[in-house]
Amino acid sequence: xxxxxxxxxxxxxxxxxxxxxxxxxxxxxxxxxxxxxxxxxxxxxxxxxxxxxxxxxxxxxxxxxxxxxxxxxxxxxxxxxxxxxxxxxxxxxxxxxxxxxxxxxxxxxxxxxxxxxxxxxxxxxxxxxxxxxxxxxxxxxxxxxxxxxxxxxxxxxxxxxxxxxxxxxxxxxxxxxxxxxxxxxxxxxxxxxxxxxxxxxxxxxxxxxxxxxxxxxxxxxxxxxxxxxxxxxxxxxxxxxxxxxxxxxxxxxxxxxxxxxxxxxxxxxxxxxxxxxxxxxxxxxxxxxxxxxxxxxxxxxxxxxxxxxxxxxxxxxxxxxxxxxxxxxxxxxxxxxxxxxxxxxxxxxxxxxxxxxxxxxxxxxxxxxxxxxxxxxxxx
Amino acid sequence: xxxxxxxxxxxxxxxxxxxxxxxxxxxxxxxxxxxxxxxxxxxxxxxxxxxxxxxxxxxxxxxxxxxxxxxxxxxxxxxxxxxxxxxxxxxxxxxxxxxxxxxxxxxxxxxxxxxxxxxxxxxxxxxxxxxxxxxxxxxxxxxxxxxxxxxxxxxxxxxxxxxxxxxxxxxxxxxxxxxxxxxxxxxxxxxxxxxxxxxxxxxxxxxxxxxxxxxxxxxxxxxxxxxxxxxxxxxxxxxxxxxxxxxxxxxxxxx
Numbered sequence: 001x002x003x004x005x006x007x008x009x010x011x012x013x014x015x016x017x018x019x020x021x022x023x024x025x026x027x028x029x030x031x032x033x034x035x036x037x038x039x040x041x042x043x044x045x046x047x048x049x050x051x052x053x054x055x056x057x058x059x060x061x062x063x064x065x066x067x068x069x070x071x072x073x074x075x076x077x078x079x080x081x082x083x084x085x086x087x088x089x090x091x092x093x094x095x096x097x098x099x100x101x102x103x104x105x106x107x108x109x110x111x112x113x114x115x116x117x118x119x120x121x122x123x124x125x126x127x128x129x130x131x132x133x134x135x136x137x138x139x140x141x142x143x144x145x146x147x148x149x150x151x152x153x154x155x156x157x158x159x160x161x162x163x164x165x166x167x168x169x170x171x172x173x174x175x176x177x178x179x180x181x182x183x184x185x186x187x188x189x190x191x192x193x194x195x196x197x198x199x200x201x202x203x204x205x206x207x208x209x210x211x212x213x214x215x216x217x218x219x220x221x222x223x224x225x226x227x228x229x230x231x232x233x234x235x236x237x238x239x240x241x242x243x244x245x246x247x248x249x250x251x252x253x254x255x256x257x258x259x260x261x262x263x264x265x266x267x268x269x270x271x272x273x274x275x276x277x278x279x280x281x282x283x284x285x286x287x288x289x290x291x292x293x294x295x296x297x298x299x300x301x302x303x304x305x306x307x308x309x310x311x312x313x314x315x316x317x318x319x320x321x322x323x324x325x326x327x328x329x330x331x332x333x334x335x336x337x338x339x340x341x342x343x344x345x346x347x348x349x350x351x352x353x354x355x356x357x358x359x360x361x362x363x364x365x366x367x368x369x370x371x372x373x374x375x376x377x378x379x380x
Numbered sequence: 381x382x383x384x385x386x387x388x389x390x391x392x393x394x395x396x397x398x399x400x401x402x403x404x405x406x407x408x409x410x411x412x413x414x415x416x417x418x419x420x421x422x423x424x425x426x427x428x429x430x431x432x433x434x435x436x437x438x439x440x441x442x443x444x445x446x447x448x449x450x451x452x453x454x455x456x457x458x459x460x461x462x463x464x465x466x467x468x469x470x471x472x473x474x475x476x477x478x479x480x481x482x483x484x485x486x487x488x489x490x491x492x493x494x495x496x497x498x499x500x501x502x503x504x505x506x507x508x509x510x511x512x513x514x515x516x517x518x519x520x521x522x523x524x525x526x527x528x529x530x531x532x533x534x535x536x537x538x539x540x541x542x543x544x545x546x547x548x549x550x551x552x553x554x555x556x557x558x559x560x561x562x563x564x565x566x567x568x569x570x571x572x573x574x575x576x577x578x579x580x581x582x583x584x585x586x587x588x589x590x591x592x593x594x595x596x597x598x599x600x601x602x603x604x605x606x607x608x609x610x611x612x613x614x615x616x617x618x619x620x621x622x623x624x625x626x627x628x629x630x631x632x633x634x635x
Contacts, residue, residue: 049570
């Protein structure tokens with residue numbers, strides 16, 4: 001057993017850290033305040049191979065798997081959770097094309113994500129169906145050699161900035177087996193009838209775009225059915241089994257970032273004539289945070305390694321995602337407490353981390369869903 | 381143009397808690413993180429730009445153990461063509477190090493040798509200049525611009541007060557590079573991938589014929605500067621304190 005990263009992985013970590021450390025801090029607060037997606041940083045990240053790095057080299061990706069992706073995501077979110085999401089948030093859904101798309105679809109859509117020619121989105125969630133994926137109501141009806149889509153999607157990352165999206169819709173409502181009623185489609189976002197509206201007032205992670213999308217008689221050609229008909233639900237689950245690994249890495253990055261901020265503050269801030277960090281009570285808090293970071297990182301690495309080697313179980317990935325994201329929330333809470341009153345104002349970065357962390361326990365499967373998956377693995 | 385760049389891995393002391401070791405002659409390094417010397421990074425970038433403008437090769441060189449190889453791989457990932465690590469402990473004395481580097485460089489093919497103008501650890505700023513003297517070639521220090529002409533360069537040096545002076549210098553030459561001469565590129569994943577296929581040669585002191593020389597300086601003592609008196613607490617009643625503050629501000633020329 002070897003716990004060390006390879007030389008190449010260490011170099012990737014160093015490269016990502018340097019990029020994030022130099023590019024993010026000056027922009028993080030402003031992007032969060034203004035709900036602004038920093039296009040210039042996204043373009044630079046694409047040039048360096050940091051966007052959708054799991055995409056194979058033949059489709060313009062870095063081809064460094066989920067392990068390499070997790071290392072980049074961790075380093076980026078460590079410096080800012082919002083801008084730091086660029087390596088994978090911008091590409092959400094692209095895996096579905098990678099896993100189930102035809103050669104033409106991979107050329108036409110997937111290969112444009114790592115280069116920065118396109119942004120995509122993954123549209124599954126609806127106003128009345130989030131964790132309950134099979135509860136979606138959007139329909140796709142065959143009309144000649146076209147599919148006609150109708151419905152509305154909610155909380156869709158990149159909704160207003162995406163060039164295309166993966167949409168889950170009901171195609172076979174009469175199928176006996178509920179999970180076989182759905183199919184996935186690629187929809188170009190400039191199609192007539194697609195209407196995306198930016199969601200404002202998010203608690204955090206505002207550098208990342210979120211929208212609701214309505215589909216009104218949107219006609220897509222027959223070949224835009226992605227993967228097999230009636231396999232849509234399974235395609236979505238296949239996606240989540242991968243995306244949860246790097247969302248777990250986001251949890252590790254935020255947890256580490258919160259620890260970095262706490263350490264810095266506890267060493268600088270003097271109370272009762274001595275640095276905060278000299279108090280055993282504070283030291284215990286720091287120890288809690290460090291332990292969570294290490295445990296989360298190892299769980300995420302295991303999930304990423306198993307995914308790259310084709311032996312990951314949904315349970316492995318769910319464990320990593322749940323624990324790492326809960327660690328992000330807990331570390332932000334402890335770090336903000338160490339900051340005291342200063343932590344509550346936006347002059348200090350911890351409040352932005354604190355607001356961002358919570359969503360990692362909600363998106364890509366709420367933590368209760370992760371626990372259901374773990375329990376299912378135990379009891380199966 | 382063939383360029384050799386000498387690089388060094390130094391501790392990042394900007395935000396670290398620096399303490400002096402028990403012997404009083406070195407800082408405690410266990411808790412510090414190390415990276416390529418900032419000035420050297422600009423030198424690597426400049427060498428790669430010169431190569432991209434005009435044919436040639438860029439070779440990066442460092443002295444030290446295997447743990448120093450990451451700065452060489454990093455430079456290769458930026459676009460250098462090959463790297464040499466001289467496998468011996470970094471002498472940490474400018475004259476001894478200059479002698480080692482001179483011995484290594486004199487047998488290499490080069491038109492230009494670049495150093496960082498100084499290093500973030502000892503800040504002596506003399507190693508490059510000494511190597512130039514040993515090689516018997518022209519040099520310029522604190523260089524902030526290089527334009528290649530035919531067999532010569534037009535080289536700009538930074539002086540005090542925002543002034544520059546420009547020389548035409550015949551090649552081969554050695555320049556020590558000032559920060560700000562360019563904007564160093566980031567390392568890309570494709571660069572990291574390509575770097576793995578490039579040559580990273582490890583040589584021993586015996587391979588290059590390093591002879592022992594004695595340091596010209598000896599380090600007596602290292603200590604942290606004592607805290608200066610920077611704050612004055614103004615006591616007394618609010619009226620007295622306000623009057624004292626007003627007179628202090630007036631005295632210092634604030635009004």
